[in-house]
Amino acid sequence: MEFRRIGDVEVSAIGLGGMPMSIEGRPDEERSVRTIHAALDAGVNLIDTADAYHLYANDVGHNETLIARALASYGGDTSGVVVATKGGHLRPGDGSWTLDGSPEYLKEACEASLKRLGVEAIGLYQFHRPDPRTPYEDSVGAIRDLLDAGKIRMAGISNANPQQIRLSQEILGGRLVSVQNQFSPAYRFSEPELELCDELGIAFLPWSPLGGIAQAGDLGSRFAPFAEVAAAHGVSPQRVCLAWMLAKSPVVIPIPGASRPASIQDSVAAVDLELTPEELTLLSR
Numbered sequence: 001m002e003f004r005r006i007g008d009v010e011v012s013a014i015g016l017g018g019m020p021m022s023i024e025g026r027p028d029e030e031r032s033v034r035t036i037h038a039a040l041d042a043g044v045n046l047i048d049t050a051d052a053y054h055l056y057a058n059d060v061g062h063n064e065t066l067i068a069r070a071l072a073s074y075g076g077d078t079s080g081v082v083v084a085t086k087g088g089h090l091r092p093g094d095g096s097w098t099l100d101g102s103p104e105y106l107k108e109a110c111e112a113s114l115k116r117l118g119v120e121a122i123g124l125y126q127f128h129r130p131d132p133r134t135p136y137e138d139s140v141g142a143i144r145d146l147l148d149a150g151k152i153r154m155a156g157i158s159n160a161n162p163q164q165i166r167l168s169q170e171i172l173g174g175r176l177v178s179v180q181n182q183f184s185p186a187y188r189f190s191e192p193e194l195e196l197c198d199e200l201g202i203a204f205l206p207w208s209p210l211g212g213i214a215q216a217g218d219l220g221s222r223f224a225p226f227a228e229v230a231a232a233h234g235v236s237p238q239r240v241c242l243a244w245m246l247a248k249s250p251v252v253i254p255i256p257g258a259s260r261p262a263s264i265q266d267s268v269a270a271v272d273l274e275l276t277p278e279e280l281t282l283l284s285r
């Protein structure tokens with residue numbers, strides 16, 4: 001496994017995204033636990049989740065609870081595993097995603113996540129998405145308060161633009177360690193945020209790196225260069241995609257989702273796939 005840094009913590013260069021195990025189309029718990037254990041076996045020590053990764057109004061935090069159970073039942077040492085969760089998004093149970101970025105709500109949500117994860121402090125807590133009804137500085141101010149209170153070990157933001165990244169860094173007194181934005185062959189608009197993170201030395205976690213749950217399987221048919229490079233190396237287009245991201249900057253730490261052991265095993269192998277400068281140019285077009 002190759003390691004990268006979030007703050008002063010070393011994490012696997014590929015993390016596991018937990019969302020497919022808890023939202024629409026989720027598998028049974030047994031398969032999910034096998035998937036999380038397969039990730040740990042492969043050397044993954046970063047698992048991304050959120051309190052909003054659930055389906056029904058009455059199963060808030062499904063994914064956090066699942067991860068806590070999988071860590072508890074794992075045979076090996078899990079003390080170095082960073083569980084990165086988020087607050088600020090809600091799912092009322094009708095399939096929609098709503099927002100609450102108020103400081104009061106974020107502090108309550110963090111307490112609930114702490115309980116579900118069964119920890120004294122959350123490894124990495126990320127403000128999930130700006131809420132237009134709450135001034136951004138108030139939301140990030142709540143994250144700063146959680147950090148100061150020792151409820152969270154590290155602070156991150158998600159779905160942020162360059163201005164919000166700089167503002168968060170200021171509000172957090174230089175303690176912003178990660179930015180999680182959408183980034184994939186299908187969605188390349190986060191290049192400016194990626195470049196800013198590279199400049200500031202902040203981890204950049206591409207979300208839906210393979211194009212999202214519904215489209216990840218078709219990556220090769222939708223993006224011919226990825227299929228072409230994959231064929232040349234005898235690997236999957238998904239693995240090529242993750243290797244391409246890793247090559248962009250040492251701050252990049254993709255978090256591909258998985259609900260099957262084989263998916264995360266294939267994704268993790270991206271750390272060993274070296275692409276030539278010509279291939280990287282082709283993929284970046």
Ligand SMILES: NC(=O)c1ccc[n+]([C@@H]2O[C@H](COP(=O)([O-])OP(=O)(O)OC[C@H]3O[C@@H](n4cnc5c(N)ncnc54)[C@H](OP(=O)(O)O)[C@@H]3O)[C@@H](O)[C@H]2O)c1
Pocket residue numbers: 016017018019020048049128129158159180181206207208209210211212213216217236238239255256257258259260261262263264266267
């Ligand atoms: N911050 C945010 O607003 C936000 C938004 C969306 C997602 N996220 C985070 O980002 C993570 C990743 O995004 P995502 O899950 O939406 O999409 P994704 O990572 O682009 O795609 C996930 C799907 O890819 C498949 N897959 C994974 N590795 C593969 C491989 N090597 N070969 C073929 N298929 C593979 C998986 O299939 P199987 O299910 O069959 O294993 C999985 O369902 C999420 O899990 C979540 O933690 C954050």
